[in-house]
Amino acid sequence: MKKQLKNILLFFFILFSIAHPQKKETNVLYQYSVINALSAGVYEGDLNVNELKKFGNFGLGTFNNIDGEMIVLDGIIYQVKTDGVPIETAKNLLSPFAAVTFFKSDTTIELKTPQTLQKIKELLDAALPSENYLYAIKISGKFQKVKTRSVPKQQQPFPDLASVIKKQVTFEKDNVNGTVIGFKMPEFIDGVNVKSYHFHFLSSDKHFGGHLLDLVLDKGKIEIGVIKEFRCQLPSTKNYTETKFVKEECYLPNK
Numbered sequence: 001m002k003k004q005l006k007n008i009l010l011f012f013f014i015l016f017s018i019a020h021p022q023k024k025e026t027n028v029l030y031q032y033s034v035i036n037a038l039s040a041g042v043y044e045g046d047l048n049v050n051e052l053k054k055f056g057n058f059g060l061g062t063f064n065n066i067d068g069e070m071i072v073l074d075g076i077i078y079q080v081k082t083d084g085v086p087i088e089t090a091k092n093l094l095s096p097f098a099a100v101t102f103f104k105s106d107t108t109i110e111l112k113t114p115q116t117l118q119k120i121k122e123l124l125d126a127a128l129p130s131e132n133y134l135y136a137i138k139i140s141g142k143f144q145k146v147k148t149r150s151v152p153k154q155q156q157p158f159p160d161l162a163s164v165i166k167k168q169v170t171f172e173k174d175n176v177n178g179t180v181i182g183f184k185m186p187e188f189i190d191g192v193n194v195k196s197y198h199f200h201f202l203s204s205d206k207h208f209g210g211h212l213l214d215l216v217l218d219k220g221k222i223e224i225g226v227i228k229e230f231r232c233q234l235p236s237t238k239n240y241t242e243t244k245f246v247k248e249e250c251y252l253p254n255k
């Protein structure tokens with residue numbers, strides 16, 4: 001009898017679990033690898049992009065062999081190679097560096113007049129509640145001008161990231177609707193992630209995107225998610241374990 005009751009309870013528990021899957025935690029950062037590794041030329045990771053989706057629906061990164069820029073928006077992962085055209089990623093692609101979260105806006109700033117990227121950063125600096133948290137930042141709207149870049153795919157032996165960025169390909173688009181996806185990280189994160197601002201861009205029609213270099217926003221809104229929890233997973237690849245990270249040149253994403 002007792003066993004029967006146990007089985008009945010177990011049955012209802014399973015039923016409940018199926019009907020109410022665990023709620024995704026919002027604004028928790030999941031990061032794979034560290035920026036110092038990427039800067040030093042660790043371009044081979046063992047994180048499948050499909051796995052990455054479990055940890056967030058919003059974020060950025062790159063792909064193995066540094067084959068283009070990664071944009072994660074609304075749960076879809078896009079790859080922008082050096083032709084500048086976003087494509088939905090193949091399921092079996094691997095990443096050597098990515099940062100994602102389940103985005104939830106805590107604060108919204110409406111922008112009704114044109115703003116440069118510099119002005120937007122100043123507005124954000126004034127609006128963010130503390131320099132000591134991480135922030136997920138989403139800027140959506142109509143843009144007068146957007147400049148992005150991507151980087152060419154690399155083969156072993158890998159050069160460092162600064163050398164790869166010297167070979168970046170840039171793209172420009174006027175009058176485009178789209179979304180800026182990115183983060184602001186505190187000073188103390190230096191080496192682990194990119195300190196300060198790091199943005200990628202994806203147009204609404206999904207035909208244009210990349211790592212953001214510059215923009216002029218016509219009108220739109222900024223949404224900010226405050227991140228107070230941070231999880232970092234390190235790669236198990238030979239490329240990661242055997243590379244010596246040399247802290248010389250700082251990785252400046254907007255240069």
Ligand SMILES: [Zn+2]
Pocket residue numbers: 060069198199200211212253
């Ligand atoms: Zn980037």
